[in-house]
Amino acid sequence: MKLLALHLHSIMEYARWKGVSFSVMTQLMQHPPHDFFAEAAVVSEEDFYAVLEYVVKNNDDDSLGIHLGKFLNLNALGLIYRISLQAATVEEALHYLQTYLNTTFPIIEIKTAVNETSAVIQLNINNNKSLLNRIILEYALTVMSRELSMMTAEQAQIRLYSPYYQVDYPSPWNHDLSFSLDFTATILKATLQDKSRLQLDILIPEYLKLLESLKAEQSFSNKVKIASLHMARPELPDLEMIADAFHLTPRTLQRRLGDENVTFRQLTDDLKRQISALLIRHDRFSVSDISYVLGYSEPAAFIHCFKKWHGDSPERVRKSFSGGWNK
Structure with a gap:
């Protein structure tokens, strides 16, 4: 068989x-x-x-x-x-x-x-x-x-x-x-949730690219990032879900990350920064779509974080591609 x-x-x-x-x-x-x-x-x-x-x-x-x-x-x-x-x-x-x-x-x-x-x-x-x-x-x-x-x-x-x-x-x-x-x-x-708006045909390959870029490093924090991408639905999993994947309590997982001078929040924010930089290049993703994918309850919260990560608004960054924006 x-x-x-x-x-x-x-x-x-x-x-x-x-x-x-x-x-x-x-x-x-x-x-x-x-x-x-x-x-x-x-x-x-x-x-x-x-x-x-x-x-x-x-x-x-x-x-x-x-x-x-x-x-x-x-x-x-x-x-x-x-x-x-x-x-x-x-x-x-x-x-x-x-x-x-x-x-x-x-x-x-x-x-x-x-x-x-x-x-x-x-x-x-x-x-x-x-x-x-x-x-x-x-x-x-x-x-x-x-x-x-x-x-x-x-x-x-x-x-x-x-x-x-x-x-x-x-x-x-x-x-x-x-x-x-x-x-x-x-x-x-029941009618299915409209998953087409998530554009997973784009999102999954982008996640896979990030996974490939992460595989070379064997640190614990890197393994947490890899687990987060694998377990995304498409929004990233929370601390409790990741801790369960490692058979650890959330507190122990945070302590192990602390040994590498990083927090779970920092890792998640770094992944969100990388994902947002990938998805903003695709016009099929609206700012609201990217906000949803990254797990923000309101687009305004995502826009605030995006400006902090990339130095400008999502709309302006998207418009600047022809000028060679590359962060």
């Missing part, structure tokens, strides 16, 4: 961020793809499990699948985004996403049940690799929940279930005998 190589790359990218050698993981594969990002690139089921098993052995993380889902590779997020744009309602988008998973992750069996009050999506893998399957299924559910939240502007009350649930699982995870998620059925007919 063949799986989309991009799914495995998301796992390998997370493991590399956690300190696992990418080249060693590649050497575990009998038939590694020449290009993980090619849309037709696939890996065998055996290679997928070989790498996943190695990643699990090198990560002391009982919630690995959940953290993988939150750290979803931006290339994969771009594919999901393009698929969901075909739909007008949440119901249609889920149909497209289910078809996408069936095609690209065929080891996962998906069952959907809808009644008057709720919709339930149940996932299963029919083999004897139960501990590794736990990682895959919790990862898949986290991704689906993340996408549902983006589709509905987080209006859907989504609950996730795992037989391995423990009290330290994040909300909204619960215990059940199967891997599943449910939400209010009325959401299915």
Whole structure:
């Protein structure tokens, strides 16, 4: 059975961020793809499990699948985004996403049940690799929940279930005998949030450029920046979300950053400065759009920060491109 190589790359990218050698993981594969990002690139089921098993052995993380889902590779997020744009309602988008998973992750069996009050999506893998399957299924559910939240502007009350649930699982995870998620059925007919205004077809490549520029440095603060870009939705995650990705309390994460003479706020502001400099070059992004992407509640707050970062207003900087502005 063949799986989309991009799914495995998301796992390998997370493991590399956690300190696992990418080249060693590649050497575990009998038939590694020449290009993980090619849309037709696939890996065998055996290679997928070989790498996943190695990643699990090198990560002391009982919630690995959940953290993988939150750290979803931006290339994969771009594919999901393009698929969901075909739909007008949440119901249609889920149909497209289910078809996408069936095609690209065929080891996962998906069952959907809808009644008057709720919709339930149940996932299963029919083999004897139960501990590794736990990682895959919790990862898949986290991704689906993340996408549902983006589709509905987080209006859907989504609950996730795992037989391995423990009290330290994040909300909204619960215990059940199967891997599943449910939400209010009325959401299915809801019109999708207009994600086209976010222009993710531009935003994701720009985020990827920033990621590539960050990979050479191995400092803790740099790893925090990388995690922030991976976990963007598209606005950057807050301190609590990043701390959870590192299995640290927010206070401990701040202390570790302090050891490198930087704060989380400074890191986030630096990323926002870089992202704003990239996005202001694209006329398709209005100032309000960039403000929203960067997580500001009002454009005025973004404009104030932009002037501080770049020495002029967004409109004036945009107009000055022909004069060779380059900051």
